[in-house]
Amino acid sequence: MRIDNLELVNYRNYETLKLDFSPEINVFIGENAQGKTNIMESLYVLSMAKSHRTSNDKELIRWDAEYGKIKADVLRKYGKLPLEISFSKKGKKAKVNHLEQRRLSDYIGQLNVVMFAPEDLHLVKGSPQVRRRFIDMEIGQISPVYLHDLVNYQKLLKQRNHILKQHYGKQAINDVMFEVYTEQFIEAAVKIIQKRFQFMELLQKWAEPIHHGISRGLEKLEIRYQPISGLKPEWTPAEMASFLEQKLQEVKKRELDRGVTLVGPHRDDLQFMVNGYDVQTYGSQGQQRTTALSLKLAEIELIKQEVGEAPVLLLDDVLSELDDYRQSHLLNTIRGSVQTFVTTTSVEGIQHETIQSARLFEVSKGTVKE
Ligand SMILES: Nc1ncnc2c1ncn2[C@@H]1O[C@H](COP(=O)(O)OP(=O)(O)OP(=O)(O)O)[C@@H](O)[C@H]1O
Numbered sequence: 001m002r003i004d005n006l007e008l009v010n011y012r013n014y015e016t017l018k019l020d021f022s023p024e025i026n027v028f029i030g031e032n033a034q035g036k037t038n039i040m041e042s043l044y045v046l047s048m049a050k051s052h053r054t055s056n057d058k059e060l061i062r063w064d065a066e067y068g069k070i071k072a073d074v075l076r077k078y079g080k081l082p083l084e085i086s087f088s089k090k091g092k093k094a095k096v097n098h099l100e101q102r103r104l105s106d107y108i109g110q111l112n113v114v115m116f117a118p119e120d121l122h123l124v125k126g127s128p129q130v131r132r133r134f135i136d137m138e139i140g141q142i143s144p145v146y147l148h149d150l151v152n153y154q155k156l157l158k159q160r161n162h163i164l165k166q167h168y169g170k171q172a173i174n175d176v177m178f179e180v181y182t183e184q185f186i187e188a189a190v191k192i193i194q195k196r197f198q199f200m201e202l203l204q205k206w207a208e209p210i211h212h213g214i215s216r217g218l219e220k221l222e223i224r225y226q227p228i229s230g231l232k233p234e235w236t237p238a239e240m241a242s243f244l245e246q247k248l249q250e251v252k253k254r255e256l257d258r259g260v261t262l263v264g265p266h267r268d269d270l271q272f273m274v275n276g277y278d279v280q281t282y283g284s285q286g287q288q289r290t291t292a293l294s295l296k297l298a299e300i301e302l303i304k305q306e307v308g309e310a311p312v313l314l315l316d317d318v319l320s321e322l323d324d325y326r327q328s329h330l331l332n333t334i335r336g337s338v339q340t341f342v343t344t345t346s347v348e349g350i351q352h353e354t355i356q357s358a359r360l361f362e363v364s365k366g367t368v369k370e
Pocket of ligand 1: 060
């Protein structure tokens, strides 16, 4: 799939903007804070109906404007697909083929993007929160149902935490609602955990040979999803549920002392092993970068397989962060098959042939010139 054109109205620092894109590589060049990431973000929002930078949609509307809009024509295998998302103080509306979608989960999945930004280079060393976000965003791309389940899980987590906070420091909870929420919470947690196990297994399948290739056959990458509760992927949902129930019983006293839920997918993590060593603890900077790159390339392959079409790749300020060898690997893999958007402050550090073959856009103070 690819994005044919884009129109922004009152989006971030763009009053109006209309662009046509190359089906191959599009490069946005400009100084800091001119609006390059805003364009990438708008493409991401078009895909996921939410920003990767903020959960507050109001921030996306241009200051002093009443509403903001992102519009694009996406070219899918079966033809042209107009998409539109608009934001106002009342909320957001998402349209597919000019028809408003009642649920956002009906909208998500029309356009698939893989975003690679500098923070992804910290995927391995960064906090577990960064890795959980990675898991959720990536599964969400291919499974809108997962996003729906996740929202439900977070709602139940909040409700359960609310009651725990009300009983903060007490010895026990005598509240029938707490039992009800806990039961529903466990059911929702199992759904999330199962999906994460399945996704990580698929991602591992693609990432391992890619990492092997980038490391010139020297490294074997292994990805492990690690539920904090010690759940095993081969267990049935009922076994997982009873295990979680038992774990929650075990930590109840501590939960009351702290007023928060201590077991569940909101506390889980990912572990990356290279040749049997934990990359987070023992990996060099280079190995961490290779791991992050392998994961992103694996995601592209995974979406190709699951969706039947290649996603669009968004490289926000990250290409010049990769050395020549990793850059070549990335660009050779996507050449001709994956529409790519790149932002950079300077063409220096980006391979000459990439710049030569790309459509170039200059970004300055919320305007774009070709
Ligand atoms: N809602 C908004 N309304 C108007 N302007 C905004 C809004 N949100 C952000 N901006 C402006 O957008 C600009 C930042 O744009 P962006 O994040 O795209 O920068 P960039 O060109 O990617 O820079 P860098 O290279 O530093 O990442 C800032 O000048 C900021 O003030």
